[in-house]
Amino acid sequence: MRLTDFCQMSRLYALDLARFIAMLLMIQGHVLDALVTPSALDITHMPWSIWSWIRGLTAPVFLTVSGAVHVFAAKRDVEGRIPSSTIERRLRWAVTILVIGYALVFPGKRIIDLPYVPASGWHAFFAVNILQLVGVTMMVFVMVMESTRSVVEMRRRAMLTVASILLLSPLAHIDAVHSAMPAWLSPYLTMKAGSLFPFFPVASYLFLGVIVGAYLYEHPADERDAALVRLAQRVGIPLVVVGYGMLYGLMAMGVPQASIDNPDSILLVGARFGAALVVFWGAVMLLKATWRWRSSYILFGSKSLYIYVIHIVLLYGTPWWDGIGRTRSKSMTLQSGVGIMVLILVSTLVLAWLIDRYQNAALTDITRRRVRSTLLTLLIVMFAIAW
Numbered sequence: 281m282r283l284t285d286f287c288q289m290s291r292l293y294a295l296d297l298a299r300f301i302a303m304l305l306m307i308q309g310h311v312l313d314a315l316v317t318p319s320a321l322d323i324t325h326m327p328w329s330i331w332s333w334i335r336g337l338t339a340p341v342f343l344t345v346s347g348a349v350h351v352f353a354a355k356r357d358v359e360g361r362i363p364s365s366t367i368e369r370r371l372r373w374a375v376t377i378l379v380i381g382y383a384l385v386f387p388g389k390r391i392i393d394l395p396y397v398p399a400s401g402w403h404a405f406f407a408v409n410i411l412q413l414v415g416v417t418m419m420v421f422v423m424v425m426e427s428t429r430s431v432v433e434m435r436r437r438a439m440l441t442v443a444s445i446l447l448l449s450p451l452a453h454i455d456a457v458h459s460a461m462p463a464w465l466s467p468y469l470t471m472k473a474g475s476l477f478p479f480f481p482v483a484s485y486l487f488l489g490v491i492v493g494a495y496l497y498e499h500p501a502d503e504r505d506a507a508l509v510r511l512a513q514r515v516g517i518p519l520v521v522v523g524y525g526m527l528y529g530l531m532a533m534g535v536p537q538a539s540i541d542n543p544d545s546i547l548l549v550g551a552r553f554g555a556a557l558v559v560f561w562g563a564v565m566l567l568k569a570t571w572r573w574r575s576s577y578i579l580f581g582s583k584s585l586y587i588y589v590i591h592i593v594l595l596y597g598t599p600w601w602d603g604i605g606r607t608r609s610k611s612m613t614l615q616s617g618v619g620i621m622v623l624i625l626v627s628t629l630v631l632a633w634l635i636d637r638y639q640n641a642a643l644t645d646i647t648r649r650r651v652r653s654t655l656l657t658l659l660i661v662m663f664a665i666a667w
Contacts, residue, residue, distance in 0.1 A: 347489020519554025
């Protein structure tokens, strides 16, 4: 089958597949890093240096896909406005993601334990992980895009937002700036406060995704995958070559690797964005060979939040019980770690599939409300009187 013929059928399934691939890479990376002894995962040597490099692409791929999808999800009325119901729904979802992110790292077993939490516990609680970043970035996305009247205007604002984030990033990482911020805000500015995904500059990937989505939106549905391939070839590969070429060139000149090859690096943002585009190209090719499984890519791609939360709970546990990632932290052999990784991966996907079956089951609204109320009540009780 020719690529052009295939693209007439595939639409944007490739982005669902790319997001699913990012989820799989995320799970295996988290599990192996948490469980396997560091001596068996020496990222300064092959093949683990490549493994570490691939781990660095999971968030850029996921965020870029999210930004692109938001372009197509922004249904507009006859005047070009995004309906207020859509805006409210996205804000509720952003708040939900943010609350879940903080709940997963709640510093005590009960609310009444909070006055006795040590400083180290609050430091870990306020550190920004991917859910906190996504929640806040979605809020910013809504504020930036709410008044737009077209996809073209969304693209212009996304470009301006990316430029603003990247230009402000060096300022955000100045010690005098983030040290003057409240303890809950400083982690959004820099990794120095313990964050893995500070807003500056990691949030730029979502708005880069908006630019990608706007580019794809300009093409007929049956040409979008071919357009995605061209984008990877014309923009992605040059960014990878130039970005990583400059990074390793600077290191060859004696610049410390820690100064340039880290998530705070603007140069690395460009290189990883280029790599994300190349991943999209690979997703288009893989989709061509696995077209029959496209519904599964949609299912698991759309359940990314559930997949993240489930595998984190299975690996690390909750505020009320410890998972194997805490009890056996960095102490297992590679073989044992891989075995646990497969078990957590399969369990996560099965649970996500069951959640999808429940959501699509023929249940009455009353039944669904009762289930949600029961789960919420259980959560409140656990935070209030957990053992």
